[in-house]
Amino acid sequence: MAAPTRSTVNGSAGHSENPSTVQTLTIGKAINLGLRTAMESDDKVIVLGEDVGKLGGVFRITDGLQKDFGEQRVLDTPLAESGIIGTAVGLAVRGFRPVCEIQFEGFIFPGFDQIVSQLAKLHYRTQGKIKVPVVIRVPFGGGIGAVEHHSESPESLFAHVAGLKVVSCSNPVDAYWMIQQAIDCDDPVLFFEPKKLYHMGTLKAPVDTTVTPTPLFQSRLLREGTAATLVGYGPSVKVCLDAANAAAEEGTELAVIDLRSLSPLDLTPVFESVRRTGRLITVSEAQSESSLAAEIATRVQQECFYSLEAPVLRVTGFDTPYPPAKLEEYYLPDLDRVLHAVDRSLAW
Amino acid sequence: MSSPEQWAHPEPGDATAATAAKPTPEQVIAGLRATTEGGADLTQLLTPEGERIASPIFDPYVADVDAEALRELYRDMVLVRRADREANAMQRQGQLGIWVPLLGQEAAQIGSGRALRPTDMAFPSYREHGVGYARGVDFRELLGIFRCSDQGGWDFKEHGFHPYTIVIGNQVLNACGYAMGQKFEGKVGNTDGQGNPSETDEATIVYFGDGATSQGDVHEGFVWAAVYDAPLVFFCQNNQWAISEPTERQSRLPLYQRARGYGFPGIRVDGNDVLGCLAVTRWALEVCRNGNGPVLIEAFTYRMDAHTTTDDPTRYRLSDELEAWKLKDPIERVRVHLTRNGGADAAFFAEVDAASDAFAAELRDYCFNMPDPTPERIFANVYAEPSPVLDAQRDEFLAYLEGFDGAEEAGSEAPGVVKAGER
Incomplete structure (x- = not known):
């Protein structure tokens, strides 16, 4: 298989019918293949994180990369998240394109200072003289029955920081392309991966490595609908689609939009859909207060004020720390909570 | 002068050993x-x-x-x-x-x-x-x-x-x-x-x-x-x-x-x-x-x-x-x-x-004689790639600022506007 060139990643390659370029992959395998492809096409791409080498990461997302690219391109780092981010900044200044793995989202905070103070601001501080093309991969979200700090959704904290870009994939095709596009981006990118879905066999999908991918910072309408619009990202996209399928059986057509990019937000498809449906429900595992869901609601009321038939509703985690996992089924948005919100919206 | 080893390793059971919080007078002088x-x-x-x-x-x-x-x-x-x-x-x-x-x-x-x-x-x-x-x-x-x-x-x-x-x-x-x-x-x-x-x-x-x-x-x-x-x-x-x-x-x-x-x-x-x-x-x-x-x-x-x-x-x-x-x-x-x-x-x-x-x-x-930066600088180079969102914020703010020009010439402030940024 020929490694795609940069222009492929940027979406200028033609379409190919060659079936050998299609592999059926889980999200986890798709990210792995995307990383491999990026490393093959640019020797400045290096991977660093805890246990990413021999072990292949605790989720095996970097499986096999150190074996094939060596210890200087796949670094098992000391256990220090500020060190991972802080050295990645320096490596980027030197001309590398580092891809950091944070083992679980709850462990990113020792590196938060470097992300906010250096990674996000160097380009602005130097007025473009220094670029820091660093990708930080972050497995996030709950539903895996884990102990504390292993199930959180802190993406809004990063979307709030000027200078960072934040994306999240929800399916294998996006996972394959988006990781490469994030690596190719000259800005720092937080790449949130839905860990619960990494190895979910039912989400396996054929990934054609030769098609033209959707640009990284665009959202995508996954399903047309007339009754209400659902917006999700990462793990909540599956919840939205499940809810839409269930509603369709009862004759209610719900539109579903996968945000994909959390910063910058591409809300044009959301506005267009809300103008048709008049109703919007945002779905996310994160807490609702001061969240992306709140930002979306604000923008929709600015852009679609006269189209709205009901207030924008949010189906999210509660405004609490993530609870003990025995309670997470109550905490996480699921099909029933989404449909309950749809009913409330329709009854307004 | 006492050696660092002495400061850091009091003998086990030595109740009078100095701590960082309470050094002996000799250690203070040595320090x-x-x-x-x-x-x-x-x-x-x-x-x-x-x-x-x-x-x-x-x-x-x-x-x-x-x-x-x-x-x-x-x-x-x-x-x-x-x-x-x-x-x-x-x-x-x-x-x-x-x-x-x-x-x-x-x-x-x-x-x-x-x-x-x-x-x-x-x-x-x-x-x-x-x-x-x-x-x-x-x-x-x-x-x-x-x-x-x-x-x-x-x-x-x-x-x-x-x-x-x-x-x-x-x-x-x-x-x-x-x-x-x-x-x-x-x-x-x-x-x-x-x-x-x-x-x-x-x-x-x-x-x-x-x-x-x-x-x-x-x-x-x-x-x-x-x-x-x-x-x-x-x-x-x-x-x-x-x-x-x-x-x-x-x-x-x-x-x-x-x-x-x-x-x-x-x-x-x-x-x-x-x-x-x-x-x-x-x-x-x-x-x-x-x-x-x-x-x-x-x-x-x-x-x-x-x-x-x-x-x-x-x-x-x-x-x-x-x-x-x-x-x-x-x-x-x-x-x-x-x-x-x-x-x-x-x-x-x-x-x-x-x-x-x-x-x-x-x-x-x-x-x-160093010139002050212009307001456009606020929005410049936040990202390496173009940012339509920031471009829009910049354009809106510059248009807002332009609204003051006439008021300044007339020697009065724009009505209802006290400070830039208060919106």
Whole structure:
């Protein structure tokens, strides 16, 4: 298989019918293949994180990369998240394109200072003289029955920081392309991966490595609908689609939009859909207060004020720390909570 | 003087053993002596009295420094001090928002800065005006930061001088990553055809203070540089004070001794001895370039002025201390040495003084005439890639500002609008 060139990643390659370029992959395998492809096409791409080498990461997302690219391109780092981010900044200044793995989202905070103070601001501080093309991969979200700090959704904290870009994939095709596009981006990118879905066999999908991918910072309408619009990202996209399928059986057509990019937000498809449906429900595992869901609601009321038939509703985690996992089924948005919100919206 | 081992390892069951919170009187005295005198392990090539001390280890690293070279180091220090004093004065006159004086640290900065090759990289904190000068950065370019007109605009690659980092300790990890990159690119440990170290090998130096040594990022930097053998010189200017907190609030141990715990060499040099700083830094860079991994240098110096122009050191330290350190002035000892040994005459010193006054006048003129940035600057270069969202915010705000033009001409404010930003 020929490694795609940069222009492929940027979406200028033609379409190919060659079936050998299609592999059926889980999200986890798709990210792995995307990383491999990026490393093959640019020797400045290096991977660093805890246990990413021999072990292949605790989720095996970097499986096999150190074996094939060596210890200087796949670094098992000391256990220090500020060190991972802080050295990645320096490596980027030197001309590398580092891809950091944070083992679980709850462990990113020792590196938060470097992300906010250096990674996000160097380009602005130097007025473009220094670029820091660093990708930080972050497995996030709950539903895996884990102990504390292993199930959180802190993406809004990063979307709030000027200078960072934040994306999240929800399916294998996006996972394959988006990781490469994030690596190719000259800005720092937080790449949130839905860990619960990494190895979910039912989400396996054929990934054609030769098609033209959707640009990284665009959202995508996954399903047309007339009754209400659902917006999700990462793990909540599956919840939205499940809810839409269930509603369709009862004759209610719900539109579903996968945000994909959390910063910058591409809300044009959301506005267009809300103008048709008049109703919007945002779905996310994160807490609702001061969240992306709140930002979306604000923008929709600015852009679609006269189209709205009901207030924008949010189906999210509660405004609490993530609870003990025995309670997470109550905490996480699921099909029933989404449909309950749809009913409330329709009854307004 | 008691040894650090004694402080750190009380005998089991010894109820009277000292702790960090409650040292014995002897330990207090020992600690004070260590602070003011630099301790037994202080490397010094030029005493405060201007006497050259022979050093079998370090003399070869400054064998090329003849009278002319020493005069140039002297000139560097005088110019940098003069510029520093001028900037301090301009802050007092309201021309700078703040100034971060380097007074007293000229030798540490010029000595180490002049030890670097053009291909080496330096990561400063925010007081390294002297290092910047040694790296060829126009001193005027530093002023924008403190006038709050910009955040540092020099050519970082060309000068091998990274932007100032204000968050304490952050730059240590960034420098470590850069040094790891030098190593990954094969820029260390090479030899030329004759088996001599290659002239194209590179190293990185990172500057931080005694206060920063308490930061996690600095410790992580020590760990990372050590395990990756990164060609990184940790240059700690121990100026004895982190704003109001003395070094004793950061460490039980002399700072250079920390290196041992991380597995690389640590050395304390007289930070007021420009020759010593030059020699020790050249040595450390050589260790790094040869592929032996990091070195910690503690340049034992003194912050002779306030932390910044907003600080008032009279609240926390005795003027006696400053008077004692004035006797160890980094510039005066070079002047005495040059004079005694016939390395310079009165005309030279007069010429340097005149040059430094001219340099200061240039700075002053530049600073007074520095244009303010335009509002577009707020929105520029947040991202490397175009940002339609920010473009829209900018356009909306500029249109809003334009609404005031007519009102100003009419001599009144726009109705209902008090301040920009109140929307």
